[in-house]
Amino acid sequence: MKITSEILAGLLISTAFLLSAPTALAASKEARVTQIIREVKLLPSKAAERPAAVNDKVSEDTGVRTGGGARSELTFPDLTITRLGSNTIFSFTRAGHTAKVDSGSILLRVPKDSGGGTITSNAVTVAITGTTVIFEGSRGTKSKLITLEGRARVSLRTKPGDGRDVRAGQMLDVPAGATTLPMPVNIDLNDVMRNHPLITDFKPLPSRDHIMAAAQQPPPPPPPRTRGPNISIDIFGGGFNTGPRRPTRPPRDRPPADDSTTRPPPTTRSPGSTKPPPASTPRYQRPSKPKPTPPPGPR
Secondary structure: OHHHHHHHHHHHHHHHHHHHHHHHHHHHOOEEEEEEEOOEEEEEOOOOOEEOOOOOEEOOOEEEEEOOOOEEEEEOOOOOEEEEOOOOEEEEEOOOOEEEEEEOEEEEEOOOOOOOEEEEOOOEEEEEOOOEEEEEEOOOOOEEEEEEEOEEEEEEOOEEEEEEEEEOOEEEEEOOOOOOOOOOEEOOHHHHHHHOHHHHOOOOOOOHHHHHHHHHOOOOOOOOOOOOOOOEEEOOOOEEEOOOOOOOOOOOOOOOOOHHHHOOOOOOOOOOOOOOOOOOOOOOOOOOOOOOOOOOOOO
């Protein structure tokens, strides 16, 4: 009887674990609404939209939409945080690590060593690992990414293999319809932390210390620019030289030329005198014929 009771108890525990596992797995992918400012609505895929409330559970099949001047914050079990700006339509997968922004702006904070995250929009894709970023983008308009701490990589949806790294303290502003990505520019992180509504309207981020440390660092160096080959012209050789020039030999020491033997002495003229006529060249004179000698007279 004792053995039978132990077997039955084990079966009951295993069954309870198996039944609760899907629920626990689903709960680990859900977000919790932790802050609401003005009008925020939940958009379930199989139900009508409804107003959101603090502590509401948001699953992967539910979108979130904010109205004008509205903001909201979602927190996931691994402390991934997503903040939504006004007029934003947002959905997620992978427990918040993949965020889709149809329009508007979001702040995404993904903890380090948690598998990284991705932001997708109609124009660009942003890949992050242990990073805090602010992304803005809408259909038919420009896309903008600000990296607060860590590093992100932005690529066009049409050219996924061609990307730009955006480090902490940098911003990448992609024009609408861009076919190539511009270079990132340095920004003032302290100004962002003091004035951006996705920072000032919420409690401090868990990554705040990392952001402030990044703000104290010197700005990232500009990305390297490609340069062509070192081409110079070999004047002395009369051709092109694609390498460094060879040193030329110094000229041999030669005695200075004696100007007195090579140049005529300068002529001096008194003021107001006319230029002397050039020396006349002697004309050719035909030699005179000798006079005939008279014949001798008679003796």
